[in-house]
Amino acid sequence: MKFGSFSVSLSVKDIQKSKEFYEKLGFDSMGGNIEHNWLIMKNEDTVIGLFQGMFEENILTFNPGWDQKAENLESFTDVRDLQHELKSKGISLLSEADADSEGPASFTLKDPDGNIILVDQHR
Numbered sequence: 001m002k003f004g005s006f007s008v009s010l011s012v013k014d015i016q017k018s019k020e021f022y023e024k025l026g027f028d029s030m031g032g033n034i035e036h037n038w039l040i041m042k043n044e045d046t047v048i049g050l051f052q053g054m055f056e057e058n059i060l061t062f063n064p065g066w067d068q069k070a071e072n073l074e075s076f077t078d079v080r081d082l083q084h085e086l087k088s089k090g091i092s093l094l095s096e097a098d099a100d101s102e103g104p105a106s107f108t109l110k111d112p113d114g115n116i117i118l119v120d121q122h123r
Contacts, residue, residue: 001085002077003062003119005070007040007047011059015039015052022048031070040070057116064121072123079121083107097121 012018015037019029022041027048032039037052045068049061065076079097086109087093094116097105106120 001082002064003082004064004073004076004121005047005062005066005068007049007061007063009049009051009055009059009061009118011055011057012050012052015050018050018052022050059116059118060111061118061120064119065123079105079107079119082119 010018015034019034019039019041022043025043027041027043027046030040030042030047032049038054039050041048041050047068047070063070064079064082065073067073080099080101083093083097084099091109094108094110096107104122106118108119109117111117
């Protein structure tokens with residue numbers, strides 16, 4: 001099972017302060033829109049997302065179809081196929097992608113400790 005790129009999506013209280021903090025740790029902005037309260041930052045292969053007011057808890061995020069540079073992969077496992085495989089293994093999902101759709105879609109689940117996992121395909 002290939003989930004694509006990995007990042008941690010952080011729920012932050014003040015996106016500007018968080019941006020400045022992570023810049024001091026060597027992260028650079030690589031995407032997002034700080035005026036819309038979200039920003040993607042990178043330090044080598046480590047990617048974090050900063051999100052103010054969009055969700056309550058931190059989220060583990062996987063992006064099928066992308067590598068760690070957010071560049072499109074030639075081949076990848078579609079989010080609907082991943083969803084089907086997880087469900088066939090008895091894993092409950094919090095939200096599901098429309099199995100009959102194509103292109104961008106996502107689903108969410110929780111691990112045994114209550115951590116939210118987002119599988120979010122952008123293409």
